[in-house]
Amino acid sequence: MYAARRYLMCPPAHFRVTYSINPWMDPGKPVDLRLAHAQWEDLRDRYRALGHTVEILDPVQGLPDMVYAANGATVVQGQVLGARFAHPERADEAAAHRAWYRAHGFGEVTEPVHINEGEGDFAVTGQWLLAGRGFRSSPLSHGEAQEFFGRPVIGLDLIDPRYYHLDTALCVLDPEREDVMYYPPAFSPGSRAVLARLFPQALLAEEQDAAALGLNAVSDGHHVLLPQAATGLLVPLRSRGYDPVPIDLTELLKGGGSVKCVTAELRT
Numbered sequence: 001m002y003a004a005r006r007y008l009m010c011p012p013a014h015f016r017v018t019y020s021i022n023p024w025m026d027p028g029k030p031v032d033l034r035l036a037h038a039q040w041e042d043l044r045d046r047y048r049a050l051g052h053t054v055e056i057l058d059p060v061q062g063l064p065d066m067v068y069a070a071n072g073a074t075v076v077q078g079q080v081l082g083a084r085f086a087h088p089e090r091a092d093e094a095a096a097h098r099a100w101y102r103a104h105g106f107g108e109v110t111e112p113v114h115i116n117e118g119e120g121d122f123a124v125t126g127q128w129l130l131a132g133r134g135f136r137s138s139p140l141s142h143g144e145a146q147e148f149f150g151r152p153v154i155g156l157d158l159i160d161p162r163y164y165h166l167d168t169a170l171c172v173l174d175p176e177r178e179d180v181m182y183y184p185p186a187f188s189p190g191s192r193a194v195l196a197r198l199f200p201q202a203l204l205a206e207e208q209d210a211a212a213l214g215l216n217a218v219s220d221g222h223h224v225l226l227p228q229a230a231t232g233l234l235v236p237l238r239s240r241g242y243d244p245v246p247i248d249l250t251e252l253l254k255g256g257g258s259v260k261c262v263t264a265e266l267r268t
């Protein structure tokens, strides 16, 4: 019914909120590191219990956002397009990711010319590479990714700073069936029209679930691991045949990320 996936995660050993580069981050708000660890470990263990492989990227001191492993690269059919971060605070994460891929047998590992924040802004469907722009990834990174992967890139304009990465506003539920869920108000009118044309059957999220970062979910084509506060998505997901798995990641939400942000998918 679903195939085993391979994921890459980075433990929150050095996670802090010491700067603010998105509206979710408030350096004045304390983070409970022990709880962050426990929540992160619970997610890792859930993936493993479902039969998925979770690889571990060593955290680097001084890079508090490195726990959001989805931003470090995009991997499709074993080809790795590295990241280039928009903010200097995260710049050094890119090299750590490239080094990990090189050390783990990925042949083609490319350092990009243009800014792209990995799977934060790139989402892979059966046919397309959906690509966000507006806050982080450069529109020029879309052409670069299209050339690198040889897949048609669909550029999507993000317009609400709370949904600063594509993966905060859209989730691929099943690449084979081209099934996605997204929050329309996060996108420009033109991009909404593009999404409606490509995915006429998509699950459209309500504001309350989007605001709980409910679209920041990971699907293996059957189980959908999603932030537990996004309760409004449970019934629609079940009625489409998915098995939603609520996950408590409140501490990592303080950095502006949830399930998907902390999970890079290694598509080999």
Ligand code: ARG
Pocket (backbone or CB within 6 Å): 021, 022, 025, 065, 068, 070, 071, 090, 119, 120, 165, 167, 168, 255, 256, 257, 258, 260, 261, 262
């Ligand atoms: N604090 C991080 C940032 O603003 C959060 C990244 C979340 N990751 C994601 N894939 N959306 O860059």
